[in-house]
Amino acid sequence: MTSTEFDTTAAAFVPAPATAYQGDIARYWNSEARPVNLRLGDVDGLYHHHYGIGEIDTAALGDPEDSEHEKKLITELHRLESAQAEVLLDHLGPIAPGDTLMDAGCGRGGSMVMAHQRFGCKVEGVTLSSTQAEFGNRRVQELGIADHVRSRVCNMLDTPFANGQMSGSWNNESSMYVDLHDLFAEHSRVLKVGGRYVTITGCWNPRYGQPSKWVSQINAHFECNIHSRREYLRAMADNRLVPQAVIDLTPDTLPYWELRATSSLVTGIEEAFIESYKDGSFQYVLIAADRV
Numbered sequence: 001m002t003s004t005e006f007d008t009t010a011a012a013f014v015p016a017p018a019t020a021y022q023g024d025i026a027r028y029w030n031s032e033a034r035p036v037n038l039r040l041g042d043v044d045g046l047y048h049h050h051y052g053i054g055e056i057d058t059a060a061l062g063d064p065e066d067s068e069h070e071k072k073l074i075t076e077l078h079r080l081e082s083a084q085a086e087v088l089l090d091h092l093g094p095i096a097p098g099d100t101l102m103d104a105g106c107g108r109g110g111s112m113v114m115a116h117q118r119f120g121c122k123v124e125g126v127t128l129s130s131t132q133a134e135f136g137n138r139r140v141q142e143l144g145i146a147d148h149v150r151s152r153v154c155n156m157l158d159t160p161f162a163n164g165q166m167s168g169s170w171n172n173e174s175s176m177y178v179d180l181h182d183l184f185a186e187h188s189r190v191l192k193v194g195g196r197y198v199t200i201t202g203c204w205n206p207r208y209g210q211p212s213k214w215v216s217q218i219n220a221h222f223e224c225n226i227h228s229r230r231e232y233l234r235a236m237a238d239n240r241l242v243p244q245a246v247i248d249l250t251p252d253t254l255p256y257w258e259l260r261a262t263s264s265l266v267t268g269i270e271e272a273f274i275e276s277y278k279d280g281s282f283q284y285v286l287i288a289a290d291r292v
């Protein structure tokens with residue numbers, strides 16, 4: 001094994017879940033195969049489990065009566081999901097090819113591939129799902145980048161990485177499955193001083209008062225526990241993560257949801273996202289923080 005290669009035996013090891021809840025989440029993602037995720041990923045081989053941002057390209061969508069319309073709609077939804085990951089990566093700051101990044105809750109690995117393609121760096125992903133880790137590792141083998149990008153089955157609250165090993169780390173729609181104090185303690189441990197942490201997440205808005213019925217519906221749909229914006233900022237402050245940018249992406253994600261609601265790939269959760277974003281009870285937020 002050369003110094004640039006990963007030890008793939010570590011990627012194949014599947015530990016027992018730390019809690020019964022984590023076992024539920026592992027089972028959930030092991031059996032997930034929704035067309036809204038797989039058909040979008042098939043567009044260019046980047047498989048995401050997050051949502052999209054940006055304006056709809058109506059010219060690319062063309063005429064709704066066109067026989068190719070559904071295919072164009074899928075391509076457009078996928079473009080918006082990749083645009084979301086690009087915005088997350090924009091906020092990591094300068095990353096060098098010799099750096100390592102951590103993707104906490106990496107899903108099928110689309111964001112990790114994009115990070116490597118942009119920075120040339122190593123990317124370590126952790127997910128509770130062995131199906132997702134195998135999928136991600138197969139994909140990077142096909143792309144010939146398995147020496148730089150690796151997924152493993154691992155609890156993001158208790159990773160095998162060394163103190164200060166990471167130049168940057170992120171959660172892309174994966175922080176609603178864990179306690180935020182435990183999560184940010186782990187990011188703070190693995191990040192070097194001066195490293196950057198970024199999250200894009202859905203959070204309930206403290207200005208609304210308490211989680212709305214729509215937020216409760218989203219929690220039940222995904223078996224997750226959405227936190228408030230206040231909780232994010234407090235848990236970061238308690239763990240040496242100092243926000244450098246807090247961006248409300250809610251207006252940028254609404255077009256994605258409104259377009260998705262017209263597609264054949266709807267899953268039934270579209271109304272809860274659209275209504276909660278519109279009534280102000282739920283927000284789609286990016287937070288970038290410096291590890292100090």
Ligand SMILES: C[S@@+](CC[C@H](N)C(=O)[O-])C[C@H]1O[C@@H](n2cnc3c(N)ncnc32)[C@H](O)[C@@H]1O
Pocket residue numbers: 022025026029047048049050104105106107108109110111126127128129132154155156157171172173174177178
């Ligand atoms: C909605 S998906 C997001 C996937 C990915 N970040 C993306 O943008 O495509 C949520 C992910 O969080 C992971 N996850 C949830 N709790 C976790 C934990 N305690 N440790 C590691 N991964 C976890 C799940 O396994 C799943 O991969």
Ligand SMILES: CC(C)=CCC/C(C)=C/COP(=O)(O)OP(=O)(O)O
Pocket residue numbers: 034036037048049050051173174176201202218222224226267269
């Ligand atoms: C913003 C919030 C609250 C996200 C919850 C986490 C989640 C399930 C994200 C999308 O995953 P997915 O891409 O598998 O979902 P879907 O099948 O709906 O596209």
Ligand SMILES: [Mg+2]
Pocket residue numbers: 036037048049050051
């Ligand atoms: Mg999806």
